[in-house]
Amino acid sequence: MHKDRNSPLLEVNDLQVEFKTRRGIARVLDGIDFSLGAGETLGIVGESGCGKSITALSIMGLVPQPPGRVAGGTIKLKGEDLLSVDERRMRAVRGNEVSMIFQEPMTSLNPVYTVGNQIAETVLEHEGLSRRDAMDRATEMLRAVKIPAPEQRVREYPHQLSGGMRQRVMIAMALACRPQVLIADEPTTALDVTVQAQVFDLLKELQEDTGTTIILITHDMGAIAEMADRVAVMYAGRIIEAGSAADILQDPRHPYTQGLISCVPHLVSDPPVQRPTLLEIPGVVPPLTELGKGCAFEPRCGSRMPRCVREKPASYETGPEHKTACWLADAEAST
Amino acid sequence: MSQQDTLLKVEGLKVHYPLPKSGWFQPASVVHAVDGVDFSIPRGSTFGVVGESGSGKTTAALAVMRLAPISAGTISLDGEDLGRAEGKDLRALRSKVQIIFQDPYSSLNPRMRAGAIVREAMDLMNVGDPSERDDAVVELFEKVGLRAEQTALFPHQFSGGQRQRIGVARALASRPDLVVCDEPVSALDVAIQAQILNLLGRLQEEFGLTYLFISHDLGVVQHICDEIAVMYLGQFVEQADRRSLFQRPRHPYTWALISAVPSADLKHDRQNRRVKLEGDPPSPIDLPSGCRFSGRCPFAQEQCHQHVPEFREVGEGHMAACHLIDENGVPPHERL
Numbered sequence: 001m002h003k004d005r006n007s008p009l010l011e012v013n014d015l016q017v018e019f020k021t022r023r024g025i026a027r028v029l030d031g032i033d034f035s036l037g038a039g040e041t042l043g044i045v046g047e048s049g050c051g052k053s054i055t056a057l058s059i060m061g062l063v064p065q066p067p068g069r070v071a072g073g074t075i076k077l078k079g080e081d082l083l084s085v086d087e088r089r090m091r092a093v094r095g096n097e098v099s100m101i102f103q104e105p106m107t108s109l110n111p112v113y114t115v116g117n118q119i120a121e122t123v124l125e126h127e128g129l130s131r132r133d134a135m136d137r138a139t140e141m142l143r144a145v146k147i148p149a150p151e152q153r154v155r156e157y158p159h160q161l162s163g164g165m166r167q168r169v170m171i172a173m174a175l176a177c178r179p180q181v182l183i184a185d186e187p188t189t190a191l192d193v194t195v196q197a198q199v200f201d202l203l204k205e206l207q208e209d210t211g212t213t214i215i216l217i218t219h220d221m222g223a224i225a226e227m228a229d230r231v232a233v234m235y236a237g238r239i240i241e242a243g244s245a246a247d248i249l250q251d252p253r254h255p256y257t258q259g260l261i262s263c264v265p266h267l268v269s270d271p272p273v274q275r276p277t278l279l280e281i282p283g284v285v286p287p288l289t290e291l292g293k294g295c296a297f298e299p300r301c302g303s304r305m306p307r308c309v310r311e312k313p314a315s316y317e318t319g320p321e322h323k324t325a326c327w328l329a330d331a332e333a334s335t
Numbered sequence: 336m337s338q339q340d341t342l343l344k345v346e347g348l349k350v351h352y353p354l355p356k357s358g359w360f361q362p363a364s365v366v367h368a369v370d371g372v373d374f375s376i377p378r379g380s381t382f383g384v385v386g387e388s389g390s391g392k393t394t395a396a397l398a399v400m401r402l403a404p405i406s407a408g409t410i411s412l413d414g415e416d417l418g419r420a421e422g423k424d425l426r427a428l429r430s431k432v433q434i435i436f437q438d439p440y441s442s443l444n445p446r447m448r449a450g451a452i453v454r455e456a457m458d459l460m461n462v463g464d465p466s467e468r469d470d471a472v473v474e475l476f477e478k479v480g481l482r483a484e485q486t487a488l489f490p491h492q493f494s495g496g497q498r499q500r501i502g503v504a505r506a507l508a509s510r511p512d513l514v515v516c517d518e519p520v521s522a523l524d525v526a527i528q529a530q531i532l533n534l535l536g537r538l539q540e541e542f543g544l545t546y547l548f549i550s551h552d553l554g555v556v557q558h559i560c561d562e563i564a565v566m567y568l569g570q571f572v573e574q575a576d577r578r579s580l581f582q583r584p585r586h587p588y589t590w591a592l593i594s595a596v597p598s599a600d601l602k603h604d605r606q607n608r609r610v611k612l613e614g615d616p617p618s619p620i621d622l623p624s625g626c627r628f629s630g631r632c633p634f635a636q637e638q639c640h641q642h643v644p645e646f647r648e649v650g651e652g653h654m655a656a657c658h659l660i661d662e663n664g665v666p667p668h669e670r671l
Contacts, residue, residue: 192387194612197595222597263529265558278529
């Protein structure tokens with residue numbers, strides 16, 4: 001796998017996205033920064049409503065406008081700012097250089113077209129192949145994602161496939177044009193664990209073959225451990241902690257990340273006799289229109305300080321390539 | 336476990352759904368949703384059923400609730416015949432078994448206030464004195480972590496976790512003995528799941544509740560259940576207490592299922608520890624002959640495709656249905 005940190009493939013800088021709502025302007029993304037090299041996998045974790053999917057949609061140029069608006073920042077793919085190109089160029093990028101696997105394989109496929117048609121459509125749009133060649137490519141893609149009897153399945157409709165197979169069709173569609181960046185938005189939430197394992201293996205295999213960069217959006221720390229090289233933890237539109245997957249999982253610094261890891265009952269091979277009480281993160285994600293000037297996590301945080309109410313925490317280096325946006329990290333740094 | 340301790344006893348439970356004939360001369364086909372399941376739950380404990388989608392775990396739970404047609408078998412609750420009760424008897428028994436549904440968004444009536452949703456259960460089951468029911472509702476709200484004034488709100492004014500709390504309060508309104516929890520946390524955000532799981536644990540202690548807990552999430556099941564059954568295509572393939580099951584899974588399916596769960600523990604080797612199961616579970620309409628798992632089992636031999644394995648004791652209190660577990664209880668995956 002080729003990993004070159006010096007010339008990132010995808011670079012997101014200070015991305016700001018706002019949505020107009022009845023209760024005022026909601027700052028859905030507030031200064032998102034990350035960069036990714038070829039063949040790397042970035043995991044984005046957080047609860048629903050923290051901005052994970054909007055980050056993905058921004059990269060795809062699919063933020064619904066209005067009510068949404070990209071208020072600032074840049075998204076550079078190999079140096080080209082995707083936020084300033086015209087819609088024609090964006091159409092050429094989307095599905096070709098950057099593509100996406102959506103969360104729900106049940107609703108993201110068109111029920112009235114065969115799966116072959118739907119995969120071929122991407123190829124026809126971007127590569128100008130003949131119809132026959134495009135269908136051959138579709139069959140080949142179905143074989144690549146390990147669907148049995150691809151010659152037959154290519155002529156079938158989504159309802160004839162199981163959930164796991166539909167998700168594989170989605171992956172085949174996303175990979176048909178050999179994209180450089182693949183965004184997978186909760187690709188396995190609707191699937192059973194055994195099928196989820198198959199999908200993860202498939203993604204890893206395809207990544208090794210093609211060197212695709214993957215952005216994996218998930219709420220499952222297990223999936224992060226399994227797939228990601230690096231992790232960004234999001235809360236209320238900001239990245240509150242970022243670092244290597246090993247660092248984040250073993251030594252999380254932000255109270256939110258710590259909470260996210262320990263609030264899930266992890267499967268262990270030797271369960272304790274006494275059932276432990278799970279650590280809870282009290283409350284819920286605050287509405288984005290009602291964020292105060294302090295840290296957005298402060299109302300739910302167990303280690304809050306007076307300072308957290310007054311000011312938004314800056315981002316601190318808490319290790320090599322490990323950044324944490326929390327005043328606790330500042331206290332540690334200064335002592 | 337002595338007899339009087341047993342709250343729920345299920346024997347030979349089958350739920351079969353006939354399908355419409357595809358043609359005049361075609362044989363009628365049948366969906367074997369639940370196909371011969373036995374278990375009993377001691378009072379005050381939690382019995383978990385895990386399995387993939389389509390394994391029949393929810394149907395089994397609905398049959399216990401008398402919300403699915405029972406094709407065969409008996410269900411007895413506290414010595415009373417729940418499986419065959421009808422009319423008034425069934426109504427009386429219903430107050431003793433309640434259910435918490437998976438989806439807190441669609442299982443609450445959007446036109447009713449939260450307090451009325453909980454009170455309705457008391458009114459229908461004739462629980463307590465009518466004049467005291469409003470106070471009982473408020474008390475229940477506080478027990479599940481909601482505030483008294485929230486009884487006046489409508490479901491859409493609550494978050495997902497709070498709605499699930501209303502669902503819990505409604506289930507407890509009739510003072511049940513058994514609460515069936517059908518994937519009670521799988522529709523919730525990760526951070527909220529812990530709140531509900533802890534709540535269920537606290538309420539169990541306080542009210543001495545017995546849970547039948549249905550889930551596909553092995554981590555959750557391991558956390559909350561005392562005894563766990565693994566279900567595959569309408570039947571139990573393995574059953575043991577929570578420590579024994581996870582320390583030493585005996586059925587190859589359980590073993591594969593456990594290894595498929597991504598672990599947040601990086602000490603695991605990412606690549607090699609996983610057992611790959613190919614394909615999806617077969618259809619519950621055309622069941623495979625022999626062991627139902629044989630088509631996906633990496634160890635399957637000739638006899639597995641021919642003969643149905645017996646669900647037998649393979650260790651102390653540890654049941655499994657597999658031909659390949661030897662007389663010392665050593666499963667095939669330990670002989671690798």
